[in-house]
Amino acid sequence: EEQEEDVLRELRLFLRNVTERLSLDRRFKAFTKPVDIEEVPDYMLVIRKPMDLSTLLTNIDEQKYVTVGEFVSDADLIWQNALEYNPDSDPMDRHIRHRACALKDTVRAIIRDELDEDFERVCEEVKESR
Numbered sequence: 001e002e003q004e005e006d007v008l009r010e011l012r013l014f015l016r017n018v019t020e021r022l023s024l025d026r027r028f029k030a031f032t033k034p035v036d037i038e039e040v041p042d043y044m045l046v047i048r049k050p051m052d053l054s055t056l057l058t059n060i061d062e063q064k065y066v067t068v069g070e071f072v073s074d075a076d077l078i079w080q081n082a083l084e085y086n087p088d089s090d091p092m093d094r095h096i097r098h099r100a101c102a103l104k105d106t107v108r109a110i111i112r113d114e115l116d117e118d119f120e121r122v123c124e125e126v127k128e129s130r
């Protein structure tokens, strides 16, 4: 009903704000757009579920997320994929792994600091009721 739409609207506003802040952070530039298959042809062979910050925004607008937990699961794909695709000791791999770890910690810190647990509980209840 109406109250449920109010909660999901507020969820989308929160998730867009988080995603936009991540997209503006220069450390996360490599994570802002889908990996370009022309530039990185083997990426799709290695990474089964690609994800990036622009796709998170599209998913938010398409109302894919009913809870913050669902959003965090997709956001986690971004840094998990980067760690998987860049396992080597060469400086480029280490550099992107460092940024992937910074993304992981930044997402968790924002959620811990800014998400009211009562609000997430209401979102979970909306999800269960569907």
Ligand SMILES: CC(=O)c1csc(NC(=O)C2C[NH2+]C2)n1
Pocket: 030, 031, 035, 040, 081, 082, 083, 085, 086, 092, 093, 096
């Ligand atoms: C988004 C992402 O994880 C990504 C984009 S390029 C890349 N890695 C490289 O280009 C090479 C450095 N060793 C492979 N990783």
